Amino acid sequence: MNTIVNFIEKKFLPVAVVIGSQKHLLALRDAFINLMPLTMAGSFAVLLNALLRDIPNTYLGTGNVITTFPLVSWIISLNGIVWGGTLAVMGIMLSITLGYTIAKSYDVSKVAGAIVSLSAYLMGLPQSASTTTTLTLSDVLPANIADMIQASGATIATADGVSTITVTGSAWGFFNFSGYFGAAGMFTVILFSFISVIIFAKLMKKNITIKLPESVPPAVSRAFSAIIPGVISLYGSAIIYFLLKQSWALGSQPVSDWITEHIQQPLLGISQGYGSVFIIVLLVHLLWFFGLHGTNIMGAVLNSTYGVAQLQNLAAYESGAEIPYKWVSGSFEAFVWPGGAGVTIALIASILIFSKRADYKMVGKLGLGPGLFNINEPIMFGIPVVLNPLLIVPFILAPLATATISYFATIWGLVSPVVISVPWVMPVFLSGFLATAGDWRSLVLTAVNMAVAFAIWVPFIIAANGVDSPSDN
Amino acid sequence: MITISSPMQQDNIKELLSNYKEDDVTFTFSKKEGIKLFFEVTGNPADAVIKAKELIKNTTWGKVLYFQAQVVS
Numbered sequence: 001m002n003t004i005v006n007f008i009e010k011k012f013l014p015v016a017v018v019i020g021s022q023k024h025l026l027a028l029r030d031a032f033i034n035l036m037p038l039t040m041a042g043s044f045a046v047l048l049n050a051l052l053r054d055i056p057n058t059y060l061g062t063g064n065v066i067t068t069f070p071l072v073s074w075i076i077s078l079n080g081i082v083w084g085g086t087l088a089v090m091g092i093m094l095s096i097t098l099g100y101t102i103a104k105s106y107d108v109s110k111v112a113g114a115i116v117s118l119s120a121y122l123m124g125l126p127q128s129a130s131t132t133t134t135l136t137l138s139d140v141l142p143a144n145i146a147d148m149i150q151a152s153g154a155t156i157a158t159a160d161g162v163s164t165i166t167v168t169g170s171a172w173g174f175f176n177f178s179g180y181f182g183a184a185g186m187f188t189v190i191l192f193s194f195i196s197v198i199i200f201a202k203l204m205k206k207n208i209t210i211k212l213p214e215s216v217p218p219a220v221s222r223a224f225s226a227i228i229p230g231v232i233s234l235y236g237s238a239i240i241y242f243l244l245k246q247s248w249a250l251g252s253q254p255v256s257d258w259i260t261e262h263i264q265q266p267l268l269g270i271s272q273g274y275g276s277v278f279i280i281v282l283l284v285h286l287l288w289f290f291g292l293h294g295t296n297i298m299g300a301v302l303n304s305t306y307g308v309a310q311l312q313n314l315a316a317y318e319s320g321a322e323i324p325y326k327w328v329s330g331s332f333e334a335f336v337w338p339g340g341a342g343v344t345i346a347l348i349a350s351i352l353i354f355s356k357r358a359d360y361k362m363v364g365k366l367g368l369g370p371g372l373f374n375i376n377e378p379i380m381f382g383i384p385v386v387l388n389p390l391l392i393v394p395f396i397l398a399p400l401a402t403a404t405i406s407y408f409a410t411i412w413g414l415v416s417p418v419v420i421s422v423p424w425v426m427p428v429f430l431s432g433f434l435a436t437a438g439d440w441r442s443l444v445l446t447a448v449n450m451a452v453a454f455a456i457w458v459p460f461i462i463a464a465n466g467v468d469s470p471s472d473n
Numbered sequence: 474m475i476t477i478s479s480p481m482q483q484d485n486i487k488e489l490l491s492n493y494k495e496d497d498v499t500f501t502f503s504k505k506e507g508i509k510l511f512f513e514v515t516g517n518p519a520d521a522v523i524k525a526k527e528l529i530k531n532t533t534w535g536k537v538l539y540f541q542a543q544v545v546s
Contacts (some may be wrong), residue, residue, distance in 0.1 A: 291540065384507070
């Protein structure tokens with residue numbers, strides 16, 4: 001084991017350090033973390049409406065006594081208001097937090113970074129709306145009147161003795177709220193945040209700024225110093241949008257839609273495969289086992305793929321649309337590693353029932369309370385599981401088994417996909433139930449997962465009964 | 474006394490903490506048992522745990538480490 005550890009320290013740790021401390025990946029990870037208040041508030045609102053509206057409507061029919069009760073209907077409306085300012089605008093919020101964290105990573109004005117990022121995203125969105133109305137008359141329009149109306153831009157058709165007038169009106173000053181403000185345009189947000197704020201930051205660092213006398217207040221001086229970098233970075237973003245719009249590839253498709261269709265959806269599509277889930281679970285657990293922070297290192301990848309998919313599922317669930325993704329970030333917490341990495345809640349259960357070692361039983365009892373809330377540090381370092389050659393097999397096999405069972409149960413429709421973001425400390429069973437918006441089958445899935453994980457851990461705990469403590473090695 | 478449990482970067486952790494010489498807390502490496510490093514500390518051990526975590530996490534290699542710091546009697 002020492003040889004393996006030395007090998008990992010020499011060959012793999014530097015790579016992990018680069019990935020785990022790469023400032024752009026950290027900025028991306030932190031930007032998603034900074035959205036937590038909105039994600040949780042919005043998830044709570046959706047979850048509450050699932051309990052107060054969707055589940056009663058499903059089992060009791062619409063207009064049932066629960067949803068029509070005044071206090072309940074007020075709460076449902078209140079949750080809708082919360083949703084409108086949280087999950088419905090996650091794309092906009094991400095552009096702000098990501099601009100902030102990128103600017104912070106470059107040690108330049110964070111507020112300016114946030115503003116530049118938001119502006120760079122908004123400028124690329126379609127900003128007009130159009131609508132078409134058709135009016136069917138009871139008679140045929142006289143030719144001179146039809147000519148006048150057609151001269152204004154309307155279309156007139158005559159058939160079966162009646163005329164129909166079709167008018168298309170459009171106006172500037174409208175955003176497609178559901179199309180671009182929510183989770184749908186997140187890759188465009190990420191792309192243009194990085195482009196605009198990196199340009200801004202590099203110009204600020206090179207001091208390509210307007211310098212004011214010392215006597216000018218610092219706040220004013222800071223704002224002025226951001227002018228040239230801000231203008232250049234925003235024009236840079238605009239030029240990219242302009243060139244993309246001129247290219248043959250886009251046609252008349254908005255840039256954000258093209259990025260969503262040709263980059264975001266294919267990447268998220270890859271993340272939905274069993275192979276991706278398997279590799280993620282394997283890698284995360286190998287990292288944990290060898291004393292590296294699995295979710296810190298993989299955080300940027302997980303957040304920008306499965307995290308985005310989670311937000312899109314949440315938005316689809318709230319709007320009653322088809323749930324687009326089967327596997328999201330919450331799926332790992334709800335079903336793959338309940339109790340913590342390695343499904344250590346099953347480890348604790350196997351220790352308390354089968355272990356004859358005093359040290360294991362003591363750690364098991366101490367670890368039970370935190371373990372119920374998915375905090376497994378006491379058990380990971382107390383046994384220890386970390387770097388323990390006796391326990392590497394179940395530590396990796398148990399979550400791979402739960403991932404496989406949960407993945408195919410979700411794909412085959414045996415359980416609903418995860419749609420709601422639930423705090424990671426939510427206890428087992430409750431976590432999956434709430435994350436699937438109250439699907440009772442999640443309880444069955446969790447029970448099956450716990451039984452399988454328990455069956456994997458037990459033989460190794462029994463084997464450990466006759467072995468010296470790993471700390472002696 | 475406190476322990477730092479980490480299978481990786483043990484030498485770096487020992488050097489980092491042993492070289493921390495501020496008034497609030499000092500660390501003196503005592504012994505190693507498997508993945509556990511034992512340090513004698515001055516001042517409040519609970520504060521020493523917090524300081525140790527902060528020092529380790531502020532390094533580039535510390536950001537990716539999975540470790541535990543706790544007070545031992």
